[in-house]
Amino acid sequence: xxxxxxxxxxxxxxxxxxxxxxxxxxxxxxxxxxxxxxxxxxxxxxxxxxxxxxxxxxxxxxxxxxxxxxxxxxxxxxxxxxxxxxxxxxxxxxxxxxxxxxxxxxxxxxxxxxxxxxxxxxxxxxxxxxxxxxxxxxxxxxxxxxxxxxxxxxxxxxxxxxxxxxxxxxxxxxxxxxxxxxxxxxxxxxxxxxxxxxxxxxxxxxxxxxxxxxxxxxxxxxxxxxxxxxxxxxxxxxxxxxxxxxxxxxxxxxxxxxxxxxxxxxxxxxxxxxxxxxxxxxxxxxxxxxxxxxxxxxxxxxxxxxxxxxxxxxxxxxxxxxxxxxxxxxxxxxxxxxxxxxxxxxxxxxxxxxxxxxxxxxxxxxxxxxxxxxxxxxxxxxxxxxxxxxxxxxxxxxx
Ligand code: CTP
Numbered sequence: 106x107x108x109x110x111x112x113x114x115x116x117x118x119x120x121x122x123x124x125x126x127x128x129x130x131x132x133x134x135x136x137x138x139x140x141x142x143x144x145x146x147x148x149x150x151x152x153x154x155x156x157x158x159x160x161x162x163x164x165x166x167x168x169x170x171x172x173x174x175x176x177x178x179x180x181x182x183x184x185x186x187x188x189x190x191x192x193x194x195x196x197x198x199x200x201x202x203x204x205x206x207x208x209x210x211x212x213x214x215x216x217x218x219x220x221x222x223x224x225x226x227x228x229x230x231x232x233x234x235x236x237x238x239x240x241x242x243x244x245x246x247x248x249x250x251x252x253x254x255x256x257x258x259x260x261x262x263x264x265x266x267x268x269x270x271x272x273x274x275x276x277x278x279x280x281x282x283x284x285x286x287x288x289x290x291x292x293x294x295x296x297x298x299x300x301x302x303x304x305x306x307x308x309x310x311x312x313x314x315x316x317x318x319x320x321x322x323x324x325x326x327x328x329x330x331x332x333x334x335x336x337x338x339x340x341x342x343x344x345x346x347x348x349x350x351x352x353x354x355x356x357x358x359x360x361x362x363x364x365x366x367x368x369x370x371x372x373x374x375x376x377x378x379x380x381x382x383x384x385x386x387x388x389x390x391x392x393x394x395x396x397x398x399x400x401x402x403x404x405x406x407x408x409x410x411x412x413x414x415x416x417x418x419x420x421x422x423x424x425x426x427x428x429x430x431x432x433x434x435x436x437x438x439x440x441x442x443x444x445x446x447x448x449x450x451x452x453x454x455x456x457x458x459x460x461x462x463x464x465x466x467x468x469x470x471x472x473x474x475x476x477x478x479x480x481x482x483x484x485x486x487x488x489x490x491x492x493x494x495x496x497x498x499x500x501x502x503x504x
Pocket of ligand 1: 358427
């Protein structure tokens with residue numbers, strides 16, 4: 106996941122700088138290209154020679170060397186990710202205020218890639234209100250902060266402020282890069298799509314107009330990002346682009362329910378886009394019903410609610426997404442479904458909106474999140490809607 110990635114490592118003045126050497130070794134071991142920028146103060150803690158040798162690249166430190174200007178803009182654009190580890194209280198304060206009196210800060214200000222910081226300082230400095238405020242500010246600028254650890258500090262005191270271990274920083278780097286690329290490799294996803302057919306007799310059924318197009322587009326989008334996708338598909342005439350998709354064809358709501366319960370264990374993501382029949386005949390005639398009577402009464406019973414069942418089984422780390430197809434009061438029904446089915450996201454589409462709903466190639470959705478978020482999208486082709494839905498899932502997954 107980190108092979109071939111370009112990692113810019115910023116090292117600032119802190120005792121924890123010795124761990125930067127280990128971090129560089131881990132990054133090089135995993136095949137990353139590493140360039141290091143040191144602040145002048147950090148050279149008292151770890152030498153440029155050590156960092157240059159391990160990173161296999163010259164270490165940069167000065168904005169000007171002789172009559173040469175170090176191109177911080179080029180560095181900021183070269184990197185896939187900029188990691189500042191350790192981050193001292195001093196550099197943190199400068200980042201928070203936008204000061205740029207060294208190469209590391211100038212590069213930070215011009216970086217267009219994600220920035221990760223691993224603070225390191227003594228406990229009292231860590232808890233100082235100025236530090237708390239500076240952290241809040243740089244977080245507000247979109248930087249990701251790797252939490253400090255509790256332990257023995259350089260002062261001899263015990264408490265908060267130790268820089269995270271290099272292995273932990275490596276995990277944060279991998280997660281951030283995966284999030285940036287939208288990669289879902291190693292993740293398992295369960296998707297339902299299409300209608301269900303509830304048999305009345307061997308030749309007749311109760312069904313609906315769902316084509317399966319929306320759910321299939323979501324399954325294909327998840328697979329294109331590297332997820333192992335299990336698509337539980339009701340009767341549909343659509344052709345599925347099979348790469349990375351394990352297809353489970355089903356007919357009835359009961360069959361769909363059984364497969365979903367079995368596959369949900371071990372799934373990271375479940376998107377239930379199927380238009381499952383809410384009712385099924387109590388009796389399924391074994392022979393074709395003959396038209397003897399003028400009136401025929403069918404007794405129906407509720408099917409099992411798959412979304413609700415999975416909501417009850419959901420474990421931390423699993424993301425459950427449901428759909429709501431409404432004709433009126435869409436927003437309030439969607440919000441109700443988030444709660445009543447314990448879903449993380451509900452995708453609302455209204456049959457009242459032109460270009461939304463069954464059978465057609467476009468959709469217009471609003472995605473409601475458990476965190477109170479509400480994202481309204483324009484009418485788009487279903488493939489594009491699938492991208493928006495998967496982007497929202499990925500953001501939540503790596504938040
Ligand atoms: N769903 C499900 N199992 C069912 C019925 C619905 O998993 N037996 C899922 C759908 O796939 C969708 C969501 O529940 O993700 C919403 O379905 P919908 O039919 O709109 O809502 P209901 O909960 O059935 O409520 P109502 O019919 O009253 O709107």
